[in-house]
Amino acid sequence: MKKQIQGRPWALQRLVFDQLWQDTKGKGVRVAVIDTGVDAVNPQLKDAVDRGAGTDLLPAPKKGSAEAEEEARAAADGKGRSKGGGDGTTDVVGHGTKVAGIIAARPRAGTGFVGLAPEATIIPIRQNDDKGSGTAASMAAAIRHAIKKHARVINISQDTTKPLRADSDLALAVREALKEDIVVVASAGNDGLSAQVKETYPAAYPGVLAVAASDRNDERAPFSQTGDFVGVAAPGVDMVSTVPKGGQCVDNGTSFSAPYVAGVAALIRAKHPRWTQAQVVAQIEQTAERAVNGRDDFIGWGVVDPVRALNDDEHPVNAPTPDRAVSDGPVGPEPVALQLRETRQERMTRISTYVLAATGLLVAVIAGVSIMVRDRRRP
Template sequence: MAPAAAAHAADGADGAPAPQGNGVCTFPMKQQIKERPWALQRIVFDQLWQDTKGRDAHGRPVRVAVIDTGVDNTNPQLTEAVDTKHGWDFLHHTKDGSTETAEDPKAPTDGTYDPVGHGTKVAGIIAARPRAGTGFVGLAPEATVIPLRQNDEKGSGNAATLAQAIRKAIAADADVINISQDTTKPLTPHSDLAAAVQEARHKNIVVVASAGNDGLDGRPKDTYPASYEGVLAVASSDRNNERAPFSQSGDFIGVAAPGVDMVSTVPKGGQCVDNGTSFSAPYVAGVAALLKAKHPDWKEYQIVAQIEQTAERTVNGRDLFVGWGVVDPVRALTDDARPIDRPSANSGPAKATPPDLTAWPDGESPQERLVRYATYGLGAGGVAVAVIAGAAVVWRDARKRGRAPAGDARQ
């Protein structure tokens, strides 16, 4: 199964289309995924949420802007999470604010129209509310999502609309911005997109962006806006806390987060499973939202440093594949006696024992297999892992032996 590509925001007129899932997920999903997803099973929620679930000491919910393909708030887990008043659809509105009719004229223009489903999945990982009948929940289930739609399956979004969306997030008083989109087209540090990112940072907004899904060749490559200074760039990790084979590598990577067989909300209701750095970024954005709620006086770069410093590491420092390590939500929220300005090299938390591998049962449908992969427990007599590509096994085995296949850059 190939990973679903992340939505792209390309420069100029050649925008790349946003993904429509992994070919298995359709929506609405009539049935919910009952079990707790593997990426959440490693979290002790009583510890994670002992101080906040996404509201500050005054009861104000942290505001997370999701710049994506829209966020469908008809999913019951997102209905109370989405701020429709400050949402905006850049594909429905002209520059002067009038409404275009190129799409369904009956569709909402407040950012809650998501025929692709990508943005709805991203938002769910951040702030989905608990719901009876499913073990899936967002990492910051009392945070508020600001839906900013600027891309679709046609690739209508570009660097210009992405910059506009960032500025809209600033105007909407966002505390965190999640951008699960990228472009490899060269953009200078003086581009309008770079300027918009810095404007957000100057307003003390944490900017989180996905690293991109073009990493199968293992070659470092800058992606934007993830590689801009101050942006927390997120790669994808698997159950072994190794880089997922598709995850882009580079010296700009801040941390990694689960990105394989990720469960989240879809338009109209239910959940499905998908893959990609697009779904690793909101996992980190959810942690950033919790830190913002607990420490509203911290600077944005201190929240980024906290997430990087408390990540689970396998090397003494930072590498090209997972940055400072795989995010540890609980440690980020509990090992926080004082703010730090930047991460430092040290041994970091001990690496967890990798789970055993087991074969999948015969007779499973693709969707049943995906759900099983996404919900298997950790360390309970062995778990199954997704077999994404034979090249991934070669890469991982070679890395463990201390040498990389040809073309795989190492630090």
């Protein structure tokens, strides 16, 4: 068990929790975490995870493997089962447990870390491991399981290694989730250092809120994938979260930016249960802290602002829009017409200057002559 990190993580220091949670902490909202499983032993997650709704979509580990031994111990403790069809609470990797913690970790004495929606419920769905056993097919199955278990938000902190067609099974599963009015949040990917603009899936599918990673300065983290599919950015550097068995650790990646946004989505769904998934996504994008007046391929519509998203919400918006300054036209100094000839004002200024100079010279001459005449008259 890792030690608890006592201080308040930087990504939470910028939040005024009295304003963020003045109406809700996400109670009643079910968030599916499609990942490497979610540990339900960590004290901050044991009351957050709905084991009965979880599932394990991976085949049983080979006998004698370290993963098999770990799952066998979990099964013996009644905390998981060692083959496909389990409850999704075995997380040998720890990735899914970190993701779930950022969304819904409960407050705990001795640490400043807490989830953004600490009363939301996590549906644990295990469909990947450290060997990359997850496939587009298992991810599609995971999405359909989340639909079946009445998720209101789905977080997918994974992406495929190759482009998928619009009629692929994964694309169909995403459309089914959107049709069921579920907010689908996905990480944009961590290949930003390669300088190759590429789409990642399911993040790039229409309707999915793709999340890039930002740093402490609200700038794109160097590793964060760019592209025209990026919706918003969220903290993804030095992120504190829960780990299996207990305690917390620090990690980096868009994998941990996405659940930050999923937590905000859970809060909005709890406060505005009648808002559609598209309106929830638009609210997050519209209230983001922008570097430009519109969107760009680096941080989308801006860095998510949880407090503003939960307070600047008098009415729903159906799509994000550029700032008023952009839609109203340019704001700055008006261009000056190029003058090829001297203007009247310039001519008058020039003449006045000449007159003053001539007058000054004449005064000097008169004064000089007067002095000469005076000197000659002296005996």
